[in-house]
Amino acid sequence: MPGKIKALWYFCMVVIVAGFLMFAFQGEMEKARKQTDLVTQETAKVQKKIDAKTVQVDPIKLVRELNALGKYQEAVEVAQKAAERNQDHAQIQTWWGISLVKAGKRREAIKHFILASKKDPTDEKAHLYWGLTLAMDKKFKNAIGHYKVVLEINPEHSNAYAYWGASLSALDKLDEAVAKLEESLVLNRFNSQAYDILIEVLYKQRKYEHAWKMVQKARADNISIQQSSIDRLTKVFPEPV
Numbered sequence: 001m002p003g004k005i006k007a008l009w010y011f012c013m014v015v016i017v018a019g020f021l022m023f024a025f026q027g028e029m030e031k032a033r034k035q036t037d038l039v040t041q042e043t044a045k046v047q048k049k050i051d052a053k054t055v056q057v058d059p060i061k062l063v064r065e066l067n068a069l070g071k072y073q074e075a076v077e078v079a080q081k082a083a084e085r086n087q088d089h090a091q092i093q094t095w096w097g098i099s100l101v102k103a104g105k106r107r108e109a110i111k112h113f114i115l116a117s118k119k120d121p122t123d124e125k126a127h128l129y130w131g132l133t134l135a136m137d138k139k140f141k142n143a144i145g146h147y148k149v150v151l152e153i154n155p156e157h158s159n160a161y162a163y164w165g166a167s168l169s170a171l172d173k174l175d176e177a178v179a180k181l182e183e184s185l186v187l188n189r190f191n192s193q194a195y196d197i198l199i200e201v202l203y204k205q206r207k208y209e210h211a212w213k214m215v216q217k218a219r220a221d222n223i224s225i226q227q228s229s230i231d232r233l234t235k236v237f238p239e240p241v
Contacts, residue, residue, distance in 0.1 A: 059086075063095045067102055075099035090120030098129050106133050124153040128160060131167075140167040158188035162197055169201045177201045192223050199229050208237035215239075 059082035066075035079096035086092055097112035110133060116126035131146030144167050150160040161184035168177035178201055184194040195218045202211035211233055218225050233239075 060091055060095050063092075063099060067099055072099055072103035076103055088119055090116040090123045090126065093119065094123055094126040094129065097126070097133075101129065101133050101136075106136060109133055122153050124150045124157065124160075127153070128157075128163070131160075131163060135163065135167055135170070138170070140170045143167050156187050158184045158191045159193065161187065162191060162194040165194070165201070166197045169197065169204070174201055174205050178205075190221060190223060192218070192225070195223055196226050196229060199225065199233070203229070203233055203236075208233060209240065212237070212239055 059078060063075045063079050063082075066072070066078060076096065076099045079092060079099055083089065083092045083096055093112045093116035097109040097116065100106070100109035100112065110130065113126045113130035113133070116123050117130070120126075127146040127149040131143040131150070134140075134146065135143040144164055147160045147164040147167070150157050154160075161180045165177040165180035165184065168174075168180060178198065181194050181198040181201065184191055185198070188194070195214060199211050199214050202208070202214065215225055215230060215233070
C-alpha cells in the first residue's frame with residue numbers, strides 16, 4: 001500500500017474511532033442526564049410527601065410532647081424551625097421560650113416571650129412563663145407584674161394567683177400571699193400547686209393548725225400534697241386528731 005494511501009487510511013480510522021468515542025461519550029452523557037432527571041423527579045416526589053406529612057403535624061403539640069419526654073433541645077430545634085416557617089405565630093414563640101427555659105437557657109427564653117407578647121398581646125401563656133422565668137432568677141416584683149397581665153387577660157386564671165402568692169411569699173409578704181393563694185383555690189379548688197404553696201406559707205407564719213386544715217381539705221378532694229411539706233409540718237406540730 002502506497003505511503004500516502006496508508007497514511008490516509010490511518011487518518012480515516014482515527015477519525016472514525018474518535019467519532020465513535022465521541023458519540024459513545026455523548027450517549028453516556030445523555031443516559032446520565034436522563035438518569036439524573038429521573039432521580040431528581042423521584043426526590044421531588046419524596047420531598048412533597050415529607051412536606052405533606054410535616055404540614056399535618058402540629059408543631060406546638062410536637063414541642064409539648066418533646067418537653068414532656070425531657071427532650072428539651074429537640075423541642076427547641078422543632079420550635080425554631082416552626083418559627084422560621086410561621087414568623088407571626090405568637091404561640092410558637094412562647095413554646096420556643098418554654099423549651100429554652102427547660103433547657104436552662106432562661107435569658108435567651110425571655111427574648112421569645114417578649115416577641116410572643118408583641119405578636120399577640122392576649123397570649124396569657126407568654127406572660128405567665130415570662131413571670132415564672134423571672135421568679136427563677138429571684139426577680140419577684142417583675143414576675144408579679146406579668147402575673148397581673150395574665151389576670152387582666154384572663155381574670156379566672158388560678159395559677160396566676162398561685163404564682164403571685166408564691167412571689168409574695170418570697171418577698172416575705174405572707175398575709176398578702178395567703179390572700180392570693182386563697183383566691184387561686186376559689187377559682188380552682190383542685191389546684192395542687194396553690195395548696196402546696198399555701199401550706200408552706202402557713203408553715204412560715206407558724207399557723208400550724210390552719211396548715212393541717214388545708215392538708216385535710218386537700219386530702220378530702222384527693223389532691224396530693226408534697227410529702228416533704230407534711231413531714232416538716234409533722235416535726236413541729238403533729239397532725240391533730
